[in-house]
Amino acid sequence: MSASREKKQRQNEGLTEKQRKEQKEAQKNKVRNIIYIVMGAIVLVLIAALLIWHSGIIQRSTTAATVDDEKFNAGEVSYYYYSVKNQTVNMAKQYAQYGMSYGYDTTLEPSEQIYNQDTGETYEEYFKQTALDNLRWVVLMDGEAKKAGYTLSDDGKAQIQSAKDSIAKYSTQSGYTKAAYLKLLYGTYMTETIFNQQIEMNVLAQEYSTYYKAQFTYTDAELEDYYKENSATLDTYDFRYCFIPSNVETTKDASGNEQAATDEQKAAAQKVAVADAEKMIARVKAGEAFNTVAADYVSSDTAASFADAEYNHVTDKLGSDISSTAYGSWVTDASRVKGDCGYVESGTSGCYVILFNSRVRSEDIYQTVDVRHILIKAETTAAASDASASPSPSDSTDTTTALPTAEQLAAAKAKAEELLAQWKAGDATSESFATLANENSDDTGSNTNGGLYEGVTRGQMITSFNDWCFAAGRKVGDTGIVENTDSSGNVLGYHVMYMEKLGEIRWKYQANSDLASADYNTWYNGLEFSYVVKAVDKGMALVG
Structure with missing residues (x-):
């Protein structure tokens, strides 16, 4: 027996029974306290883990x-x-x-x-x-x-x-x-x-x-070679078209609920639409005006639009613009000649009737332009207006709760005409137009830079503004006045226009874009195996 154990035994032998019981109880309490401390620490860790879990930190960091x-x-x-x-x-x-x-x-x-x-x-x-x-x-x-x-x-x-x-x-x-x-x-x-x-x-x-895609540039010879192989998509087409719907007669069940048309009913209605298309074509070939005839066959809600002789008259579309339409292949067919009139079925929903006029490689239709303008906003009553700023020509959002009256529109147009006349009577330069724009334009987006918008692309601006900019035959220095409209076609004022610069010819722009896209995709696809993405199920389960 070791000396320490002998000493401890002698000490215990000298204790009374009561002291021995107290010593045992103290030892039990010591052990119990140690257990409580350990258990308390475990509970604190668990509580912290729960708090962290509910905070999303663990889930968020899961791969x-x-x-x-x-x-x-x-x-x-x-x-x-x-x-x-x-x-x-x-x-x-x-x-x-x-x-x-x-x-x-x-x-x-x-x-x-x-x-x-x-x-x-x-x-x-x-x-x-x-x-x-x-x-x-x-x-x-x-x-x-x-x-x-x-x-x-x-x-x-x-x-x-x-x-x-x-x-x-x-x-x-x-x-x-x-x-x-x-x-x-x-x-x-x-x-x-x-x-x-x-x-x-x-x-x-x-x-x-x-930036990378813009690095691909091509010579005129390369663009010419591409054109020869893809003229159908790069040429400009002139044609008219309308849509004759198939009117399916619907039936109702005993409860008055409208029943879905059967395939037989759809086919019968489509047959009628085809017959109408053939009748229309015969009348057009006999010499009647396309839009006049179209009004007799199209849906009632669009018939009135064909009173405008230029409605649905397409004059500046590339083949690529119409390639995805139901009638695109018909229009771009190499055998097409002026005066061809035909129809193309659109499933069982109706027929497109098309009158072909011409196909050319246009050298005077552009993809981008730089243009100056002066916006003259028609006045409206102060109580009705909820806009302190006027829309830019790219903004088709309605900015007033009331529309200008005929008199207010007339006043705005008169001011626009007066400003254009003033410019023509002066130096009639880009610089003098810019000065007038800064002094008179209501367009807060351009009335500090001479009314200039650079790099305007087709479809970027409101319809009237866009149509003027990209009209066939447009030249630098051209001027004009066009309506400023909202998204519903309501006239809000007028734009005095000045053509600053013509950009790239459209077919060349499209050819360059097509070639660049092909080369870009080749480059991108070549990197496919360098950047492999893999989902991790545990983490993806937390997404969504």
């Missing part, structure tokens, strides 16, 4: 996808998932406003509805796959940009800041904190840090993609 060796967590992938989902929801809502279906039901979960009927792919699967595809594209572009030493332009940096400012602005307007607003837009695991990172990555990717 949902990888692109090569780079990991992306659930919060980062959610940015791409909700970007495509939110776009789909917004489109569905816009279609619903016009009584149309976009194919997505906003009252159902994405997993409850089919995106692709052939494969059975659900919208949930589509959103996630598109998110992964878009993530891969961004990582690829960012990676290639860094390899090339490409850095963001000042415009890119401004775009990033604008996106951040918009979140701050709209979160405040909506009564949310910035953090809560981001979660509302991009899901539970979104944070301001993740959002900022993804915005910066996306802007860099978009900018580098545009």
Whole structure:
């Protein structure tokens, strides 16, 4: 026996029975206290873990996808998932406003509805796959940009800041904190840090993609060779057309509910539409005006439009513009000659009747222009107006709750004509027009730079503005006055126009774009195996 144990035994032998009991109880309490301390520490750890779990920190940091060796967590992938989902929801809502279906039901979960009927792919699967595809594209572009030493332009940096400012602005307007607003837009695991990172990555990717594609340029000889092989898509076509609908007679059941048309009923109605198309063609070939005849066969709600002799008269479309239409192949057929008139069926919904006029390689139709304008807004009563600023020619949004009267429009037009006459009576230069624009234009977007809009592309501006800019035969120095309209076609004032510069001829622009797209895609596809995206099931389950 060791000396210490002997000493302890002698001490115990000298204790009374009561002291021995007290000593045992103290030992038990000591052990119990140790157990309580350990158990308390375990409970605290568990509570902390639960708090962290419910905060989303663990889930947010869970890897949902990888692109090569780079990991992306659930919060980062959610940015791409909700970007495509939110776009789909917004489109569905816009279609619903016009009584149309976009194919997505906003009252159902994405997993409850089919995106692709052939494969059975659900919208949930589509959103996630598109998110992964878009993530891969961004990582690829960012990676290639860094390899090339490409850095963001000042415009890119401004775009990033604008996106951040918009979140701050709209979160405040909506009564949310910035953090809560981001979660509302991009899901539970979104944070301001993740959002900022993804915005910066996306802007860099978009900018580098545009920059890289712009590096592809082609000589006139190369464009000419491309034209020879693709003239049908690059030539400009002149034709008229109308649509004759098949009017299916509907029936109702005993409860008064409208019954869906049968295939037999649709076929019978289509047969009538074809017969009407043949009658119309016969009348046109006999010498009657196309639009006059069309009014007798089209739907009642469009018949009045054909009172305008130029309604549905197409004069400046390239073959590529109409290639996806039901009548595109008919119009661009190489055998087509002036005066050809025919019809093309559109399933069982009706027929297009087309009158062919011409096909040429146009050398005076342009893709982009630089244009100056002076906007003269018609006055409206102060009580009826809710806009302090006037719309730019690219803005088709209604900006007033009341429309100008005929007298107010006449006054605005008179002022526009007076300004144009004043310019013609003076130096009649670009500089003198710019001065008048700065002094008189109601367009706050251009009345400090001489009314100038540069690089205006087809379809960018409101219809009347666009049509004037891209009219066949337009020349530098041309002037005119056109109506300023809202999205419903209501006249709000007038534009005094001045053509500053003509851009690239349209067929050349399209040929260059086609060639560049092909070369860009070859480059991009060659990088396919360099940036492989893989989903991680555990993390992807948290996305959406």
